[in-house]
Amino acid sequence: MVEQLGVKGYTITTKITRDPYKLMSRRGYKWFGILPVEIKGHEVFLWTTGVIAQWFSKDEIVKVVLKDEPKKVGNTWILGPNDYELYRMYRGEEIPVWPVWRKTYVLERKDPLNTRKVYEYKVVAREALSEEDYMEIVNLEQHHYASKEEIVAIWRCPICGYYTESNIQPKCPKHGVPMKLQEIRGSIPSSRFLVLELLGRKEYEPRIVAYVRVDTPIPLMNRRLPNGKVEKMIREKVFPKKWFHPTFWPTALSERRNIISRYKYLKTIYGRRLARAIVGEEVSGQALKIANTAAARIARVVVHPDYRGDGLGVLSVKAAIEWIRERRIPEMKKRKHIVETIAMMARYNPFFEKAGFYYMWDTGSGRPVLMYPLTLEAExxxxxxxxxxxxxxIHCGKLYRSRYGTVEKMSDPIIIENLTKTYSSILDVKRLPPKLRDVLLAFGVKRRVVEKYVLRNVNIVIGPGEIVVVVGASGAGKTTFLRMIIGAVRKELQSQDKYKPTEGTIKVPPNTRLQALLPGELEPSFGSETLLEHVSMKIGDPVAAVEVLNMVGLSDAVFYRARFTELSTGQKERAKLASLLAEKPNLLVIDEFTAHLDALTAQRVARKVGLLARKAGITLIVATNRSEIIETLNPDKIIYIGYGTAFSTKP
Structure with missing residues (x-):
């Protein structure tokens, strides 16, 4: 007969029997920890994560809801991760701890004109639980650091305890076994991690598309004034000191001489950077017990490069705010009043402000500080x-301001009157090799003059600021139609017959600033400069250059400093779009728009380019037959071309 305690369905208020921090193995502690509690006179181990267990102390009172019977393994009673609910009893309040917080979100991407849904993301936001979760965080973190030279993870051998640094899971050089993830560089022992998991994903899509790291507030914060002077302890002049103290601060709790001695010893074995991380971990236990603030700090927000610039950064921050408010992350003690972040990227990307943060000041080192109020008092x-x-x-809580702005809109419409373009060619087999000549002669082909109307008596008006899509079968004349418009602006191109109408006229306003992309024919040129340099030189503003690169889906520091030759075909297409937009045209003509991009990426780019065109006042004319792109752009006109005819209609 299986021994049971007979407690299934019970709700028990009990205490922690031993110090969970001392029980934890430092090998893989983030995703595995134990909370020992007393149930019916027996010590029962609650399986949880190490990042949660480390915040509890011996003799602390907790409430356990038993969803199943504890299982006896050897001489140990165990409750698995799905067998219980846990609440921390703190000053008469019950704070939910386990299961971890999770919430499903649907992020709809809508047409800005009619709010029609174009596509959507369905994600579940939850605290990181497994080794696989943390492995994916390491992978995403590499994109944040954006450097081949930066090592973002510290690993430890489960047998001998040897430490090393690597961006992928290494093997112990002594024992040959896979090493366990110990720390993510830049994080601290008090860090908690929220991941956004993509639901309903395809096999080729990433499982984790974003993560947020939440830490305790930094111990000290000063403000740099516009005159260069530094104002000390600015935070405590605006908010109660107890909101930010005591925070996690190991160096304030240990004897400096001992820390330095231990650090020097470890440095001889592992080097400076790794020794610093090990010492920090070793002195963190007491600091974790003492930390108890009414604030939290969002220390990192990283979105997968293929999913950036599409609202997932804002969603990640909003989800983290809910998590912090409901679970009092990271310490799970005091009610939280405020969330702070120190983010240089906030100067270039407004996702924190879009999530409701206020810009407050710059730190003494010049980094922007933004804050989100969780209570009316903080507000x-x-x-x-x-x-x-x-x-x-002066700034009124606003940091980011779009630097791209608007363009001088075309003063008049483009008027196409009685446009005709004919095509003629002579098919002659004389110059072909004999074998090929015989094949064509078998089909009755000897010498033939081919003449046809590509465009015939076309009359169309394109208004300033309109978005126009040109559609038609392959070879129907879409590119020819675009050439006629380009040639009307750039008269020098009409020395080439393909840019010159056979009959009719195309009137363009005198203030037209044209940029055009006809693949393999008219393209921006790139040298050995990086993309950020290329776009910055054209637009004259590095901040606006980042904005443009983000707009076309190249929102990653790896891309910012990549050279054109280092990009994939799809990335090159987006780089060309960025180069054209950096010229701030008021007429943008693009053939084979997003032709080299997958469906979802193409929709993202089309949505953002279309939105920019409408905001900036750019007349956008693109040729594409992709229905999802036409739907995403929601054009003002669709021009149908085929069999010599062309006519426009509203979608």
């Missing part, structure tokens, strides 16, 4: 600061 204090502080009154 009141932020607003008072922004209204009364002489420097904050």
């Amino acid at each position: 009141k204090r932020i607003r008072e600061f922004l209204e009364k502080d002489p420097y904050a009154k």
Whole structure:
């Protein structure tokens, strides 16, 4: 007969019997930890994650809801991760701890004109649980650091305890076994990780598309004033000191001499950077027990490069805010009043502000600080600061401002009147090799003059700022139609017959600034410069250059400093779009729009380019037959071309 405690369905208020931090193996502790509690006179191990277990102390009171019977393994009673619910009892409140927080979100990408859904993402946001989750975080973190030289993970041998650094899971040089992830570089022992898992994904799509790292507040914060002076302890002048203290601060809790001695010893074995991480881990236990703030800090938001610039960054931040508010992350103690972030990227990307953060000030080192109020009291204090502080009154809590702006809209429409373009060629077999000549002669082909109307008596008006899609079968004349418009602006091209109408006229306004992309024919030229340099030189503003690169889906520092020759075919197409947009045209003509991009990436790019064109006042004319792109662009006109005819209609 299986021994049971007979407690299934019970709700028990009990205590932690031993220090969970001391019980944890440092091998893989992030995703595996134990909380020992007393149930009916027996010690029962609750299986949880190490990042949760480390926050509890011996004799602490908790509430356990038993969804199943504890299982006896040897002499140990165990409750598996699906067998219980756990609540921390803190000052008369019950704080939910286990199961981990999770919530499903649907992010719809809509047409800006009619709010019609174009496509959507369905994701579940939850705390990282497994070794696989943390492996994927390491992979994403490499994109954040964006450097082949940066090592983002620290690993430890499960047998001998040897440490090493690597961006992929290494094997112990002594024992040959896979090493276990110990730390993600830049994180601290108090860090908690929220991942966004893509639901309903295809096999080729990533499982984790984003993650957020949440830490305790930094111990000290100063403000750099516009005159260069530094104002000390600015945070405590705006908010109560107890909101930010005591925070996780190991160096303030240990004897400096001992820390330095231990660090010097480890440095001789592992080197400076790895020794620093090991010492930090070793002195963190006491600091974790003491940390108890009413604030949290979003220390990192990383979105998969293929999914950036499409709202997932904002969604990640909003999900993290809910997680922090409901579970009081990271410490799970005091009610949280505020979330802070220190993010240089906030100067170039407004996703924190879109999530509701206020820009407050720059740190002493010049990095922007943004804050999100979780309570009415925090909201009141932020607003008072922004209204009364002489420097904050200038920016009013807003940091990011679009630098691309608008263009000088075309003063008049493009008027196409009685446009005719004929095509003629002579098919002659005389110059062909005899074997090929015999094949064609068998079909009755000897010498033939081919003449046809590509466009005939076309009359169309394209208004300033309109988005126009040109469709038609392959060879129907889409490219020819675009050439006629390009030739009307760039008269020098009409020395080539293909840019010159046979009959009729195309009137373009005198202030037209044209940029065009006809693959293999008219393309921007790239040298050995990086993409960021290329776009910056054209637009004259590095911040606006980042904005343009983000707009075309090249929103990763790896792409910013890549050279054109280092890109894939699809990335090259997006780089060409960025180059054209950097010229700030008021007429943009593109053939085979997004032809080299997969369906979802093409929709993302089309949506953002279309949105930019409408905001900036750019007349956009593209040729494509892809129905999903036409639907995403939601054009003002569709021009159908075929068999010599061309006519426009509203979709």
